[in-house]
Amino acid sequence: MGEIVIQKVNQVYHDDSLGNFLALSDISLRIEKGKNLAIEGESGSGKSTLARLLIGLEKPVSGRILMDGQDITRWNYDTWKSHRRKIQAVFQDTSGTLNPARSAFSNVEEALVNLTDYNGRERKRRICDLMDAVHMDQKLLHTPVRQLSGGEQRRLSLLRAIAVQPDYLILDEVTSGLDLISADAVLTLVENSAKFSCCSCIFITHSRKEAMRISDKIIIMQKGRIVEQGHRINQFKKERIL
8 A cells, every 4th residue: 555654844935025934844744545634724824835745846845755655855847747647636726737728528538648548438438427426517528618617627627637546636625616516526526536446635625524524534734834633533533733
């Protein structure tokens, strides 16, 4: 079984009025493959910064992040490209993952062409099955992404990430702004991916209810630090970090 191990990671940002400040401070964490982790915290707590480090969009100023024993903080662009099927991410802003001029089908199929060995028929079946799973009308597959609503684009981005069956899936506030039916469909799809594909989900959220539903372990962040953590066993049990 694989795992992601975060070892004493720090990240520093610069603000014109505040100067340099710690966005992440001494973060250490272990995420087992096949287990789901929820990260809670207010805006500015460091949740999304941690997500960007895990997906390789940024490098920490210090510390290591090991994915299945390999230090991803040392990977260059080509190394990341060769491992892209292993770890996928879905952010609130889908502009970095979806091409607005291309159809919904083309956007998802592109990932399957690049990262899997599915043939054309298998790709179409996979996409249609996932469209049904997230309650999206298959007629939308022929629609340019720019004509989809923000919620539809978010679900399509999730569908694209899950379609390639990654080992690790990072979800940054993916249910924010969705109606209850759509949010439930998204959470069910994530749950099933973890259960049947042994995919580990790192679920970033403001919602304790969603965190409790989706995750085996929950951590709470404040001002760049992990301040509480606990495993879900019938109910969330806090373990204060001193």
